[in-house]
Amino acid sequence: MSVLHNYAYYAGAFGLIFIGLYVILxxxxxxxxxIGLGILETGVNLFLICVGYTRNGTAPIFSxxxxxxxxxxxxxxxxxxxxxxxIGVAVLALALSLAIRLYHHYGTLNLRxxxxxxx
Amino acid sequence: MSLSLAKIPFGQPKPKIARHYIDRGIEETGAVNVxxxxxxxxxxFDTLGEVTVLFVAATGLGAVLRIAKTxxxxxxPASFVLRTGCRVLFPLILVFGSYVLIHGHLTPGGGFxxxxxxxxxxxxxxxxxxxxRINDKTSTVLESLGGVTFVVVGLIxxxxxxxxxxxxxxxxxxxxxxxxxxxxxxxxxxxxKVGSELTGIIDNLIEESK
Numbered sequence: 001m002s003v004l005h006n007y008a009y010y011a012g013a014f015g016l017i018f019i020g021l022y023v024i025l026x027x028x029x030x031x032x033x034x035i036g037l038g039i040l041e042t043g044v045n046l047f048l049i050c051v052g053y054t055r056n057g058t059a060p061i062f063s064x065x066x067x068x069x070x071x072x073x074x075x076x077x078x079x080x081x082x083x084x085x086x087i088g089v090a091v092l093a094l095a096l097s098l099a100i101r102l103y104h105h106y107g108t109l110n111l112r113x114x115x116x117x118x119x
Numbered sequence: 120m121s122l123s124l125a126k127i128p129f130g131q132p133k134p135k136i137a138r139h140y141i142d143r144g145i146e147e148t149g150a151v152n153v154x155x156x157x158x159x160x161x162x163x164f165d166t167l168g169e170v171t172v173l174f175v176a177a178t179g180l181g182a183v184l185r186i187a188k189t190x191x192x193x194x195x196p197a198s199f200v201l202r203t204g205c206r207v208l209f210p211l212i213l214v215f216g217s218y219v220l221i222h223g224h225l226t227p228g229g230g231f232x233x234x235x236x237x238x239x240x241x242x243x244x245x246x247x248x249x250x251x252r253i254n255d256k257t258s259t260v261l262e263s264l265g266g267v268t269f270v271v272v273g274l275i276x277x278x279x280x281x282x283x284x285x286x287x288x289x290x291x292x293x294x295x296x297x298x299x300x301x302x303x304x305x306x307x308x309x310x311x312k313v314g315s316e317l318t319g320i321i322d323n324l325i326e327e328s329k
Binding site: 052054059060061062063069072074075076078079082083085086087089090091093094096097098100101 | 132133134136137140141142144145151152153154157158162165166169172173175176177179180183184225226227231235293294313317320323324
């Protein structure tokens with residue numbers, strides 16, 4: 001059980017990734033697909049942070065004296081995820097704007113109906 | 120099952136590169152926040168590319184939505200409570216955002232986080248005072264200023280010491296506000312850029328939904 005407890009973070013990350021993937025693949029509403037994209041992205045970010053985790057670790061910031069450098073978590077995935085979050089916002093905004101355009105063009109956000117319609 | 124699970128590394132000792140950043144980061148960059156020193160100093164060029172991605176996405180959003188401009192409908196004014204609350208909170212959030220933005224090399228935070236907080240203050244204004252619009256020109260100027268500052272600081276490093284984004288300014292005393300050389304300058308520039316870009320994205324989306 002303790003082993004499973006240790007990997008709860010990984011389980012959570014992959015859980016989020018699979019939930020996001022499920023939503024993207026099965027939903028017909030474009031807004032829901034974009035929400036799925038957001039969930040998937042959160043899962044990936046969580047996974048990257050987990051990789052750099054140190055047991056009983058602290059943030060890699062020397063905010064006060066006496067912090068043990070040995071116990072600090074890996075700063076590289078954190079910097080990477082900072083980047084990924086910002087890119088995620090950009091992707092989300094662009095996806096939403098395309099969804100708005102599609103809605104104006106087809107009058108619906110249902111992907112099935114869009115596929116059936118002629119251009 | 121549990122045996123194979125136990126082989127997945129978790130909470131292991133850090134790789135060499137992370138060790139180097141944590142052990143030598145303060146003396147090499149002067150920044151107390153190791154994540155900031157990685158983002159702005161060690162991998163500053165990467166961050167420049169990231170800022171470019173955000174810029175291209177914001178521009179693309181503007182281009183996609185500009186074609187579809189519809190006629191503006193009458194806006195329903197917000198309630199008194201919402202309007203007053205937004206007016207009270209707006210300067211406070213702006214101050215908090217600037218604090219996070221300026222102290223990126225000392226505390227958790229920095230340009231991206233501070234910029235997002237500043238943009239959230241403008242979202243509040245859009246919610247509360249619906250007839251108010253940000254000045255398009257001002258936000259474009261601020262955005263360009265941020266980007267140009269980033270590139271110019273990098274190019275000065277190239278001219279002075281031979282490589283892009285060299286930390287050419289004095290590193291100062293760690294733990295003080297005026298330390299870490301060019302890192303706060305670049306992060307403040309990023310903050311202006313991110314804040315005005317996110318505000319522009321929201322402005323475009325709101326204009327569209329009217």
